[in-house]
Structures are given as C-alpha cells and as structure tokens.
Amino acid sequence: MATNYDYDVLYLGAGHGTFDGAIPLAGTGKKVAVVEAEAIGGTCPNWGCNAKIALDAPVALTREQERIKDQLNGEQSTINWTANMSRKHSIIDVLPGAIEGMMKDAGIDVIKGYGKLTDAHTVEVDGEQKTADKIVIATGLTPHKLNIPGTELAHNSKDFLALTHLPKRITIVGGGYIAMEFATIANAAGAEVTVMLHSDVALRPFYQPFVKKVLVDLQRRGVHFVKNSNVRGFKKVDDALAVEYGEDDTLATDWILDATGRVPNVHGLGLEEVGVKFDERHGIDVNDHLQTSVENIYASGDVINSKQPKLTPTAIFETTYLTSLFSGQTTDPIDFPAVGTNAFTSPRISEAGVSVAEAEKDDNYKVVKADLSADWYYQVDNDSIAERALVFDKEGHLVGASEVSSHAVESINTLLPAIEFKYTKEQLGRIIQIFPSVASDVWATI
Numbered sequence: 404m405a406t407n408y409d410y411d412v413l414y415l416g417a418g419h420g421t422f423d424g425a426i427p428l429a430g431t432g433k434k435v436a437v438v439e440a441e442a443i444g445g446t447c448p449n450w451g452c453n454a455k456i457a458l459d460a461p462v463a464l465t466r467e468q469e470r471i472k473d474q475l476n477g478e479q480s481t482i483n484w485t486a487n488m489s490r491k492h493s494i495i496d497v498l499p500g501a502i503e504g505m506m507k508d509a510g511i512d513v514i515k516g517y518g519k520l521t522d523a524h525t526v527e528v529d530g531e532q533k534t535a536d537k538i539v540i541a542t543g544l545t546p547h548k549l550n551i552p553g554t555e556l557a558h559n560s561k562d563f564l565a566l567t568h569l570p571k572r573i574t575i576v577g578g579g580y581i582a583m584e585f586a587t588i589a590n591a592a593g594a595e596v597t598v599m600l601h602s603d604v605a606l607r608p609f610y611q612p613f614v615k616k617v618l619v620d621l622q623r624r625g626v627h628f629v630k631n632s633n634v635r636g637f638k639k640v641d642d643a644l645a646v647e648y649g650e651d652d653t654l655a656t657d658w659i660l661d662a663t664g665r666v667p668n669v670h671g672l673g674l675e676e677v678g679v680k681f682d683e684r685h686g687i688d689v690n691d692h693l694q695t696s697v698e699n700i701y702a703s704g705d706v707i708n709s710k711q712p713k714l715t716p717t718a719i720f721e722t723t724y725l726t727s728l729f730s731g732q733t734t735d736p737i738d739f740p741a742v743g744t745n746a747f748t749s750p751r752i753s754e755a756g757v758s759v760a761e762a763e764k765d766d767n768y769k770v771v772k773a774d775l776s777a778d779w780y781y782q783v784d785n786d787s788i789a790e791r792a793l794v795f796d797k798e799g800h801l802v803g804a805s806e807v808s809s810h811a812v813e814s815i816n817t818l819l820p821a822i823e824f825k826y827t828k829e830q831l832g833r834i835i836q837i838f839p840s841v842a843s844d845v846w847a848t849i
C-alpha cells in the first residue's frame with residue numbers, strides 16, 4: 404500500500420473496463436476504490452450487450468422457427484414485446500447489485516457519485532477528496548446527439564432498451580451496430596422501421612458483400628432504407644413526429660432513435676486541468692502501457708483513443724492487462740490478439756483478424772470463399788443466407804475469417820484460436836471437435 408494515499412489504485416467508472424481487472428487486483432492485496440456515477444457494471448450489462456441480447460433471444464428463435472416451418476405444425480410465433488421487455492428486466496436488473504457484491508467481497512471500496520480529477524493523485528466525489536497512487540479512467544462512451552432542430556425529440560439506445568410498448572412506426576438514424584441490431588429487433592417484433600443512412604453504406608467495418616445480404620433480407624421483411632438521407636430536423640406534428648430529410652422530404656413517424664454513434668466521456672473529468680491529453684471524438688490518448696500523458700494516470704476500455712474495436716472483450720483485456728502491470732506480473736506493453744466482432748443482426752455477421760476486403764487487395768493473402776447454404780450442416784435448419792470467407796497468409800496459416808449466417812458467432816469464435824496461435828496442419832489435426840456441430844464443420848475447412 405502506498406502510505407501517502409487512501410488507495411493504491413482508484414478507478415473512475417465501474418464498467419467492464421474496470422471491474423474485471425479491479426477485482427483480481429484487490430485479490431493481490433492492493434487497496435482499490437471504484438467510483439461510479441450511474442450504474443455499477445456500466446453500459447454492457449445495463450444498457451448494452453446483455454440488455455440487447457436478452458431482447459434478441461425471441462428474434463433468433465422466431466427466425467429459426469421460420470426457417471424450419473415446413474417441418475413444424477401450427478402457427479409461426481410472434482414476439483410479445485411487453486413480456487420480452489419484462490423478461491429482460493428480470494435478468495438484467497440484478498446485475499449491478501451482483502457486480503457491486505463481487506467488488507465489495509474482494510475488499511474494494513465502491514463509491515457512488517461523479518468523480519472529477521483535482522490533481523494527478525486526487526479525485527473529488529460529492530465534495531470529498533479521495534487520493535490514490537494510480538488512477539484509471541474508464542468512463543466509457545455516451546450516445547452522440549445530432550445537432551439539428553428538434554434533436555430533443557429523438558431517443559437513444561438506452562431508451563430503446565427500456566421501451567415498455569413498441570411504437571407502431573420507428574425511424575432509426577444511422578447505419579452502425581446499434582442502428583442495424585435495433586432495426587432487426589423492432590422489425591421482428593412488428594414495428595414499421597425506417598433506417599436513415601448517412602451514406603449508401605451500413606455496418607462500414609464489416610465485409611460489404613455480407614452486409615448487403617443482411618440489408619436485402621431486412622428490406623424483404625419490410626424495413627425501409629433511405630440512403631444519403633441528410634436528416635435535417637425533427638418536428639412534433641399533432642400526436643406524431645416528422646423527420647425532415649433530403650432536400651425537402653418529410654417522413655411521419657412515432658418514435659425516433661438517434662443511433663449516430665457514441666462519443667467519449669471526457670468532459671467534466673478535470674482532464675485539461677490535470678494535463679491528461681485527449682481527442683474530443685476518439686478519446687484519451689494512451690501509450691502502449693495504457694498510460695496517459697500524466698505518468699500515474701492510466702485509461703482503459705471504450706474511453707481510450709485506440710484502433711481496437713470498442714467492445715466489452717477489448718475493455719476486459721485492457722483492464723486485465725492493467726492488473727498484471729500494477730501487480731508486477733508484467734512490464735511488457737499491451738499486445739492485443741485478434742478481436743472477434745459481430746453484428747447481432749439476423750443472420751449475424753461475424754469477423755476476426757485480417758479483413759477480407761484488405762486481403763482481397765493484397766497478394767500476400769489468399770481468400771477462400773464458401774457458399775454455406777450448400778453445406779449439409781447449414782441445410783439442417785435451412786440457413787440459406789450463409790457465406791464464409793477465410794483469409795490465409797503465404798504460409799497457409801489462417802489469419803482472418805468472416806461469416807454471414809445464423810451460426811456465424813459460433814464459427815468465428817471457434818476459429819479464433821487458430822487465427823491467434825497460427826496452428827500448423829499437425830496442430831489443427833490434434834483438435835477433435837464434437838460432431839455434428841458448427842465447430843466441427845468450420846474446423847474441417849482450415
């Protein structure tokens with residue numbers, strides 16, 4: 404314990420960028436505090452991944468039922484929105500308490516309130532000064548809000564994940580993860596959905612031929628896409644809303660989701676005063692030890708200005724690295740593995756490693772594509788929108804993979820060890836997967 408300070412390490416924010424590392428750090432005997440302004444657990448459990456996947460479960464199930472309807476008797480099931488939302492609450496609302504309990508059991512002081520740096524070793528919470536040898540800023544991101552007339556009439560992802568009744572007409576502005584995942588859920592649950600794209604591209608980081616397949620399917624299901632939409636403003640008209648877009652077009656709607664991105668929580672933290680450098684749009688600058696421009700202040704998770712995808716597993720990897728650093732288990736720089744990423748549309752699009760688009764432009768790689776709708780295992784549940792692209796280097800090692808299908812998440816997760824550890828043919832042959840399964844199916848192709 405650093406004798407001059409209240410704590411060895413104080414974390415600002417209690418999301419995955421903190422608690423997955425803070426708990427084992429406290430286990431090493433360090434004195435640890437975590438300051439949280441809103442909800443313990445942060446975005447992912449409360450208004451991100453966990454909340455979203457809870458609402459998505461019946462979507463995936465009804466899609467599977469639809470695919471195998473010829474083998475079933477009876478009606479196609481529909482989604483009961485209110486019951487689905489109430490189920491989401493029953494499994495999500497306990498998480499902050501459970502995470503707080505784990506932190507307290509590990510001996511962490513959990514401090515509720517908004518934290519602000521007053522000097523390099525001091526954080527003020529509700530007028531009280533807490534000092535620490537090291538401080539970790541893990542304050543995450545917050546929804547971007549369009550700067551247009553009527554922006555206050557639009558809602559954000561957090562509001563969507565708490566909707567008690569599904570509006571009849573929903574307009575979604577944006578074409579990223581949140582826009583496409585929530586368009587999928589709302590459409591499957593029966594809403595009339597319009598997606599206002601900024602350009603003519605959605606899910607930009609993903610392999611576009613696969614994205615197109617998802618868009619075509621959503622269109623077939625009634626989702627309306629407006630490309631190059633130029634959304635200019637929102638208005639209240641009687642009991643409804645109007646979205647003003649294009650040159651002078653108007654769309655009537657009942658509920659608007661502003662899904663135009665997420666921006667770093669860097670304001671009001673005292674960063675300028677203490678000398679922590681950051682970029683308004685991309686977050687806090689860190690070196691390869693996640694150290695900011697102030698020696699004893701580190702950053703972790705979504706708030707970092709980094710090329711890594713801003714995802715829960717990345718945040719966990721970063722805070723776990725800091726635990727190793729602070730407890731003396733490593734002095735090495737952080738070394739990111741290939742990070743798997745997925746758009747939870749239906750079908751899913753998953754990828755990891757070298758992107759197919761990049762590999763197609765580079766002679767050092769070979770891309771092998773497969774139409775999975777012709778694969779017997781994908782035919783079992785009629786997974787007809789199903790394609791995979793694998794990227795190999797000159798030595799024949801798998802270095803990247805992308806898949807669109809209902810089973811894409813399992814496929815890409817299965818391939819991650821082969822990508823990360825560059826298994827030889829002999830090593831690949833030593834793995835015997837359970838058969839029949841997605842894992843054994845994809846493993847046989849590498």
Ligand SMILES: Cc1cc2nc3c(=O)[nH]c(=O)nc-3n(C[C@H](O)[C@H](O)[C@H](O)COP(=O)(O)OP(=O)(O)OC[C@H]3O[C@@H](n4cnc5c(N)ncnc54)[C@H](O)[C@@H]3O)c2cc1C
Pocket residue numbers: 415416417418419420421438439440441442443444445446447448450451452453455516517518519541542543544560581668671672703704705706713714715716718747
């Ligand atoms: C709708 C949605 C769906 C998502 N789905 C997925 C998914 O399927 N898979 C995936 O991997 N990722 C997903 N993500 C991303 C994932 O949620 C984030 O990458 C992850 O939560 C980042 O963790 P973090 O700890 O860095 O930030 P956060 O979880 O955002 O935690 C930051 C915390 O800091 C607190 N805070 C901020 N300022 C202060 C302050 N001054 N004092 C005290 N506390 C403060 C905030 O209240 C917050 O609790 C999703 C995100 C959203 C919004």
Ligand SMILES: NC(=O)c1ccc[n+]([C@@H]2O[C@H](COP(=O)([O-])OP(=O)(O)OC[C@H]3O[C@@H](n4cnc5c(N)ncnc54)[C@H](O)[C@@H]3O)[C@@H](O)[C@H]2O)c1
Pocket residue numbers: 549576577578579580581582584599600601602605606634662663664665712713714744745746747
């Ligand atoms: N499945 C997952 O892992 C998952 C799911 C949801 C969110 N997330 C994380 O949360 C982050 C934020 O998600 P997001 O969807 O808000 O952001 P995003 O960066 O993925 O997408 C933002 C979208 O808004 C569009 N946009 C920007 N300005 C616009 C304008 N003026 N008019 C219309 N469109 C505009 C962009 O073109 C883009 O399509 C993601 O980058 C990801 O890190 C991950």
